Amino acid sequence: MGPISRLKFEPAERLNLITGDNGLGKTFLLESAWWALTGQWRSPQVQAQPKFGKESRPQISFQIAGPQSKLQKVVASYNPHLRVWAEPDERPTIDGVAIYARVDGSFAVWNPIRQAFLVTDSSTEKSNASNSEDLKISNEQVWNGIDGQIEGLLRDWIEWQNNSDLEGPFEIFKRVLYQLSPPDLELEPGEPVRLAFESKRIPTLKHSYGEVPIIYESAAVRRILALAYLIVWTWNEHLIYSNLSEMPVKRRMVIMIDEIESHLHPLWQRRVLPALLHVTDELVFDLQTQFFVATHSPLVMASAEAIFDYEKDSLFHLDLNQEGQVTFSEIDFVRQGTVDSWLTSKVFDMRHARSVEAENAIEAAKDLQSRTNPSSEEIAIVTDQLLRSLAADDGFWSRWNYFAELHGVNL
Numbered sequence: 001m002g003p004i005s006r007l008k009f010e011p012a013e014r015l016n017l018i019t020g021d022n023g024l025g026k027t028f029l030l031e032s033a034w035w036a037l038t039g040q041w042r043s044p045q046v047q048a049q050p051k052f053g054k055e056s057r058p059q060i061s062f063q064i065a066g067p068q069s070k071l072q073k074v075v076a077s078y079n080p081h082l083r084v085w086a087e088p089d090e091r092p093t094i095d096g097v098a099i100y101a102r103v104d105g106s107f108a109v110w111n112p113i114r115q116a117f118l119v120t121d122s123s124t125e126k127s128n129a130s131n132s133e134d135l136k137i138s139n140e141q142v143w144n145g146i147d148g149q150i151e152g153l154l155r156d157w158i159e160w161q162n163n164s165d166l167e168g169p170f171e172i173f174k175r176v177l178y179q180l181s182p183p184d185l186e187l188e189p190g191e192p193v194r195l196a197f198e199s200k201r202i203p204t205l206k207h208s209y210g211e212v213p214i215i216y217e218s219a220a221v222r223r224i225l226a227l228a229y230l231i232v233w234t235w236n237e238h239l240i241y242s243n244l245s246e247m248p249v250k251r252r253m254v255i256m257i258d259e260i261e262s263h264l265h266p267l268w269q270r271r272v273l274p275a276l277l278h279v280t281d282e283l284v285f286d287l288q289t290q291f292f293v294a295t296h297s298p299l300v301m302a303s304a305e306a307i308f309d310y311e312k313d314s315l316f317h318l319d320l321n322q323e324g325q326v327t328f329s330e331i332d333f334v335r336q337g338t339v340d341s342w343l344t345s346k347v348f349d350m351r352h353a354r355s356v357e358a359e360n361a362i363e364a365a366k367d368l369q370s371r372t373n374p375s376s377e378e379i380a381i382v383t384d385q386l387l388r389s390l391a392a393d394d395g396f397w398s399r400w401n402y403f404a405e406l407h408g409v410n411l
Contacts, residue, residue: 004318004326009033011292012314015277017304017333018294019347020318024326026294029318030100030256033292036062036074037094037254038110040134042102045085048078060085064092096252096288097238098134101227103258105139109234112250113241142226143215153214153229157203158192169236175282176228179275182268187221187228220263224272228279231255235283253280253289261297269299274307298342305335317347354389361385362396369403379409 004025011033018026028046035041048058058078063071076087098110135149145152151159160170170189177187190204190211204211205221214225235253242249260276261269273293280289295301304313315333318326336342340353352359365382368374383404390396404411 004328007328009316009328010330011290012312014290014309014312015304015307016290016292016313017301017315018292018318019296019301019315021320022296024318024320025328026318027103027258029316029328030258030292030294032060034098034100034108034134034256036060037064037098038108038134039087039091039093040108040110042100042108042134042136047083048080064094094252094254096250096254097234098254098256099230099234100256101230101258103262105142105223105226107137107142107226107230109135109137109230111135111234111238111241113238113245113247137230139226142230150233153226154200154202156229156233157189157214158201161189161192161203169232172236172282173228173232176232176279177225179279179282180224180228180272181275182220182265183271184267185221187224218263220265220268223263227257231279232283251284251287253283253287254292255280255289256292258294260293260295261300266299269297270303273300273303277307298339298348301342301347302336302339304333305337308333315347319349357385358389358394361389365396365400365403374407376407376409379404379407383409383411 007025007029009029018029020026031042032046035045046060057080059075060078061073061075063073065071072092074087074091076085078084079086093112094110095112097112098108100108102108135146137146137150141150141152143153145155150156157170157173160168160173164170174189177189181187185207188206190206192201192203193211193213194201195213202213202215204213205217214222217225239249241247255276257276260272264272276291276293277289280287293300310333313333314330316328317331318328321327331346334345336345342348343350343353352362354362361382364385368378368382383400386396386400401411
């Protein structure tokens with residue numbers, strides 16, 4: 001099942017950081033968590049590897065905790081013939097809304113009141129089409145919508161802006177954008193414009209050099225716009241369906257983000273996670289929010305140092321052991337202080353926060369330093385490697401200069 005034979009994941013109440021090298025299972029973990037919460041696979045469902053099914057049938061078991069949730073254990077066994085996970089007909093789902101931002105720009109949205117509303121509404125042919133299903137939204141559909149399900153960012157932005165009030169979705173959207181803005185560029189909506197090749201008006205963002213239509217914004221800005229829009233849209237739709245169905249508003253939200261740093265400049269990577277934790281405060285003051293964030297970025301990890309709550313947050317890590325098997329565990333969140341220290345920590349496990357060439361040169365130098373009588377020719381060769389790969393003020397030079405001079409080589 002995925003790259004690992006056995007995995008136990010007990011998420012923390014608030015922030016769950018998931019790290020690990022490429023191909024070890026971060027996305028696999030998010031996909032499985034989404035299925036446990038909603039009953040839906042966002043992409044083709046996880047398949048069990050044949051080697052794991054020889055002795056016993058693979059299983060996924062889970063429990064969903066929450067204010068209104070009964071702590072019911074669900075066990076789904078893998079059917080290798082049908083290639084599906086057989087689960088009970090009645091199984092719990094999250095008692096709240098959920099948003100999953102995938103690294104390819106697509107999203108999934110879960111709104112339990114919307115599902116209940118569709119089940120009970122038999123007046124249209126579509127009433128059961130989306131019964132008990134999450135809303136899957138491609139990158140293109142985030143912007144242009146899905147007929148009958150979501151208008152899309154381009155149309156909703158204009159609609160919200162035209163009908164804005166102090167408590168409306170546009171004002172909330174503006175505040176969310178402000179929270180998620182990079183340090184040198186406030187994401188502030190401008191006035192919509194009509195472009196020559198477009199039949200509709202296009203939203204804009206204000207910049208120091210003028211207002212830019214959002215379809216021309218960078219990939220980083222577009223991803224943050226999409227995330228902000230889906231968070232606000234999901235909550236607004238939840239309120240609308242709650243009112244239409246006369247059901248109580250759910251006060252719980254789960255947000256999953258795969259590779260939160262994708263497209264973002266280092267300055268922005270250092271700000272986005274703390275900003276995200278404050279975003280849902282703009283929706284409603286007492287919303288209980290749980291985050292699942294997968295990352296490869298030492299800057300994101302460094303940014304977590306000031307916000308990490310040891311009682312409510314957890315850090316999980318996927319790794320390869322000496323036998324070449326994937327392991328998964330919760331590890332201690334230890335403040336490293338600098339980005340370089342994060343790179344050489346257990347989370348990223350790099351030997352040096354330098355280039356590969358510099359790492360090789362330093363390791364060759366250390367090898368010489370460990371010998372009893374290194375030759376001057378060997379020292380000269382390694383010195384040349386260091387000169388080509390290290391900065392002039394690199395801290396290793398003081399150590400190497402002393403060693404070289406001790407052995408009669410003047411640099």
